[in-house]
Amino acid sequence: MKFNLISLFLLVSSARSFSMTAPSKNYLAEIPMGAPDAILGIAENFKKCTDPHKVNVCVGAYRDENGKPWILPSVREAEKMLMDDPSENKEYASISGDAVFVEQAIKFAYGQQVDLDKIAAVQTLSGTGACRIGGEFLGKFYPVKKIYIPDPTWGNHISIFENCGLEVVRYRYYSRATNGLDLKGMVEDIKAAPDGSIVLLHACAHNPTGCDPSHEQWKVISDLIKEKNLQVFFDSAYQGFASGDAEADGFALRYFVSEGHNVMLAQSFAKNFGLYGERCGTLSFVTQSADEKERVLSQVKRIIRPMYSSPPVHGSSIVRKVLTNDKLTKQYYEECAFMANRIASMRNLLVEELKKAGSTHDWSHITSQIGMFAYTGMNSDMCDKLTLEYSIFLTRDGRISLAGLNEKNVAYVAKAIHSVTDGKSITTTE
Amino acid sequence: MILGHLCRRSVASAHCKKSSILNSVKSFSHWSQYEMGPPDPIVGLNEAFAADDSPLKVNVGVGAYRSDDGLPSVLPCVRQAEKLIMGQNLNHEYLGIVGDTQFVDLALKFAYGKDSRIFADNRVAGVQTLSGTGGLRVFGELLASKGGHKHIYVPNPTWGNHIPIFKNAGLEVRKYRYYDSARSDLEFENTIKDMEDMPEGSVVLLHACAHNPTGMDPSPEQWAQISKVMKEKKLLPFFDCAYQGFASGNAPQDAHAIRMFVEDGHLLATVQSFSKNFGLYGQRVGALSVVAANEAEAKKVLSQMKMTIRPMYSNPPKYGAQIVKTILSDERLTNDFIDQCKDMADRINAMRFSLRSALEEGQQDRSWEHVTKQIGMFAYSGLTKEEVTLLREKHHIYCTLDGRISMAGVTSGNVDYMANSIKDVIS
Numbered sequence: 063m064k065f066n067l068i069s070l071f072l073l074v075s076s077a078r079s080f081s082m083t084a085p086s087k088n089y090l091a092e093i094p095m096g097a098p099d100a101i102l103g104i105a106e107n108f109k110k111c112t113d114p115h116k117v118n119v120c121v122g123a124y125r126d127e128n129g130k131p132w133i134l135p136s137v138r139e140a141e142k143m144l145m146d147d148p149s150e151n152k153e154y155a156s157i158s159g160d161a162v163f164v165e166q167a168i169k170f171a172y173g174q175q176v177d178l179d180k181i182a183a184v185q186t187l188s189g190t191g192a193c194r195i196g197g198e199f200l201g202k203f204y205p206v207k208k209i210y211i212p213d214p215t216w217g218n219h220i221s222i223f224e225n226c227g228l229e230v231v232r233y234r235y236y237s238r239a240t241n242g243l244d245l246k247g248m249v250e251d252i253k254a255a256p257d258g259s260i261v262l263l264h265a266c267a268h269n270p271t272g273c274d275p276s277h278e279q280w281k282v283i284s285d286l287i288k289e290k291n292l293q294v295f296f297d298s299a300y301q302g303f304a305s306g307d308a309e310a311d312g313f314a315l316r317y318f319v320s321e322g323h324n325v326m327l328a329q330s331f332a333k334n335f336g337l338y339g340e341r342c343g344t345l346s347f348v349t350q351s352a353d354e355k356e357r358v359l360s361q362v363k364r365i366i367r368p369m370y371s372s373p374p375v376h377g378s379s380i381v382r383k384v385l386t387n388d389k390l391t392k393q394y395y396e397e398c399a400f401m402a403n404r405i406a407s408m409r410n411l412l413v414e415e416l417k418k419a420g421s422t423h424d425w426s427h428i429t430s431q432i433g434m435f436a437y438t439g440m441n442s443d444m445c446d447k448l449t450l451e452y453s454i455f456l457t458r459d460g461r462i463s464l465a466g467l468n469e470k471n472v473a474y475v476a477k478a479i480h481s482v483t484d485g486k487s488i489t490t491t492e
Numbered sequence: 493m494i495l496g497h498l499c500r501r502s503v504a505s506a507h508c509k510k511s512s513i514l515n516s517v518k519s520f521s522h523w524s525q526y527e528m529g530p531p532d533p534i535v536g537l538n539e540a541f542a543a544d545d546s547p548l549k550v551n552v553g554v555g556a557y558r559s560d561d562g563l564p565s566v567l568p569c570v571r572q573a574e575k576l577i578m579g580q581n582l583n584h585e586y587l588g589i590v591g592d593t594q595f596v597d598l599a600l601k602f603a604y605g606k607d608s609r610i611f612a613d614n615r616v617a618g619v620q621t622l623s624g625t626g627g628l629r630v631f632g633e634l635l636a637s638k639g640g641h642k643h644i645y646v647p648n649p650t651w652g653n654h655i656p657i658f659k660n661a662g663l664e665v666r667k668y669r670y671y672d673s674a675r676s677d678l679e680f681e682n683t684i685k686d687m688e689d690m691p692e693g694s695v696v697l698l699h700a701c702a703h704n705p706t707g708m709d710p711s712p713e714q715w716a717q718i719s720k721v722m723k724e725k726k727l728l729p730f731f732d733c734a735y736q737g738f739a740s741g742n743a744p745q746d747a748h749a750i751r752m753f754v755e756d757g758h759l760l761a762t763v764q765s766f767s768k769n770f771g772l773y774g775q776r777v778g779a780l781s782v783v784a785a786n787e788a789e790a791k792k793v794l795s796q797m798k799m800t801i802r803p804m805y806s807n808p809p810k811y812g813a814q815i816v817k818t819i820l821s822d823e824r825l826t827n828d829f830i831d832q833c834k835d836m837a838d839r840i841n842a843m844r845f846s847l848r849s850a851l852e853e854g855q856q857d858r859s860w861e862h863v864t865k866q867i868g869m870f871a872y873s874g875l876t877k878e879e880v881t882l883l884r885e886k887h888h889i890y891c892t893l894d895g896r897i898s899m900a901g902v903t904s905g906n907v908d909y910m911a912n913s914i915k916d917v918i919s
Contacts, residue, residue, distance in 0.1 A: 093793055096799040102802075137584075152775055340809055341808070368657040368659070371622075376809065
């Protein structure tokens with residue numbers, strides 16, 4: 063009797079709360095927990111970690127010699143100028159963004175003499191946004207819905223292009239047996255692609271491997287792509303950051319354009335201008351004529367408008383300010399070289415410290431790789447150990463962001479890497 | 493040879509010759525057969541306006557506030573916040589996928605009220621978005637790809653961009669009756685009828701206040717009826733809130749429909765834009781929130797929002813959210829904002845009265861009552877396409893083809909010109 067009363071009471075009260083909170087067809091109840099993002103999830107774990115020795119070599123964001131984010135002085139200067147300029151307001155940009163910024167960005171990528179009349183370009187939400195808009199355009203208009211991307215590549219590429227309705231296929235790129243470029247495998251896989259497929263190329267400082275083709279190798283790749291009539295889509299996230307010289311870093315893109323490829327380019331100012339969170343980038347198409355340029359632009363705008371209407375202007379205003387001011391531009395190039403040089407010195411220091419720690423592995427790939435990352439060759443078990451035992455946070459593919467290293471922590475990191483790799487292989491045999 | 497002299501680089505001439513041949517072969521382009529896409533009806537108007545060199549031209553197209561001198565204005569509280577931000581020497585590091593969590597918390601409290609039970613219950617999933625458009629797109633994609641939804645209902649008429657947003661998100665867009673242009677008023681009984689006929693579980697877009705383009709909102713009693721029928725038919729309310737604070741000049745008041753629905757127990761979703769009320773248009777500041785049944789559910793929804801955002805733009809832009817956060821976390825700045833937002837709303841209201849009286853001057857046959865009855869940024873004038881086109885071509889006044897006039901673009905300097913021009917095209 064008591065039991066029945068209690069259960070009746072529970073039934074009644076739960077029925078009341080049920081009617082107050084949820085109609086019976088609750089769509090939310092069916093939604094599963096989404097998988098956490100690999101890279102950003104690790105960054106969150108780093109934040110939560112309380113070990114005083116913790117090192118973040120996970121996210122690709124530049125850090126100074128004290129492990130702190132660095133605001134480029136030219137960027138700060140530009141921001142002050144924007145604040146003091148009464149003609150700057152908060153109005154909507156057009157769908158295609160800040161036209162002056164876009165023009166400067168395109169010149170920065172393609173070279174000052176570029177024929178702007180034939181380049182259809184829009185401002186985008188950094189590199190991700192450019193890949194997404196470009197991918198949506200291809201998914202909508204391009205006849206071959208297959209995009210070939212390097213193995214490995216930035217993890218988010220796959221998700222982006224799949225969301226655009228493209229089939230993502232990998233081409234061999236990096237050999238873990240040699241810790242170097244697998245040109246033979248790359249050529250084979252590209253040859254096997256259907257003619258007219260889309261091919262994604264990292265313009266410089268390949269993410270995650272830091273391994274770029276040489277100029278001669280780029281020429282081989284270009285000729286093959288021409289033979290196959292592939293649509294080239296460059297992803298350029300590290301121009302200026304790779305070698306320290308923005309002009310030199312533009313080689314591959316500019317070579318392909320001079321060879322007649324009608325390339326697409328996703329350009330990011332996140333790293334080279336340190337504008338990460340302001341989401342500043344461009345997407346461009348090299349077209350055949352001014353008329354084709356207008357038609358492509360009109361269609362790209364139809365993809366942007368129902369996604370976010372128009373891009374955020376703060377980051378692009380900063381880049382515009384810098385690149386339209388001779389003094390600031392000169393200063394910027396120096397600061398960019400400064401960042402690249404610090405990273406390059408960390409490469410050398412890490413390898414020195416590894417030797418000092420007693421490691422007998424061949425770590426030369428760390429110094430020959432370019433850009434923000436070193437693809438160490440460590441496997442996922444070693445990476446997990448590094449994180450669990452030494453509070454060193456990296457991605458499980460063995461990629462470390464050298465920007466997270468400095469003179470204070472490099473010895474610690476080297477010793478840790480030595481201890482997890484000692485007596486084990488850092489290359490795989492095919 | 494002809495090909496030889498084209499080669500200007502110091503590369504082996506054989507290679508150069510080969511690439512020149514390939515150049516001429518590859519004169520075909522992958523994009524050559526694509527048609528020109530139509531210009532956006534609203535934004536395309538801006539471009540046409542910019543190209544017009546008439547000194548009389550008036551832009552009453554895009555919903556962007558203008559002060560009485562016809563110039564864009566940045567709110568003083570925004571300028572103040574920017575100075576504070578500059579002084580803090582903050583960096584430009586990436587935000588998380590969900591954005592600035594402090595901003596999100598303040599934004600949600602701005603809409604739902606800081607004392608709303610949903611906060612105590614920890615059952616709201618919120619993310620920073622690319623203003624209103626970005627929030628609508630993310631939620632639309634979530635509904636289609638994870639929520640199993642095939643369609644969404646939007647009011648007729650609605651903001652033009654709603655339709656391509658939801659279509660591109662993967663939803664079929666259906667309309668429910670809302671506004672009767674013949675009577676320049678709501679056709680409320682038909683709204684209720686249409687809702688009663690909707691399939692159970694359908695998602696229904698509602699404009700929280702200052703309906704765009706009509707400016708006609710349901711009364712509190714009508715909102716209560718909508719809430720009731722949506723409960724009965726188990727419909728999912730999805731609020732688009734782009735004018736909070738701007739509609740009546742009173743922010744909590746403008747959110748009353750949202751708050752009523754939360755109290756009534758709906759598991760609703762809200763998209764907020766800070767473009768108009770904070771004047772932050774180009775900074776793209778917004779938030780998307782979903783009220784769930786419980787904390788666990790909210791966490792799952794949040795994780796799915798992140799999965800939608802990451803392959804779209806990774807994480808949202810920092811600066812604009814910082815401005816809103818700086819203002820809403822400071823009592824004095826918040827009060828300044830409330831006053832300044834009210835000033836904007838009051839100026840627009842004053843222009844409504846001026847325009848109406850100028851239109852009614854010297855004539856009795858056409859009523860312009862709706863100009864002052866409507867709320868928010870727009871006056872849904874009732875002008876036909878032909879009249880709008882004539883207004884543009886003859887008088888250089890730019891408004892959208894549906895006759896929607898952005899009152900924010902009307903000033904004491906141009907209101908008489910506008911009224912005379914309108915009277916001219918309808919005669």
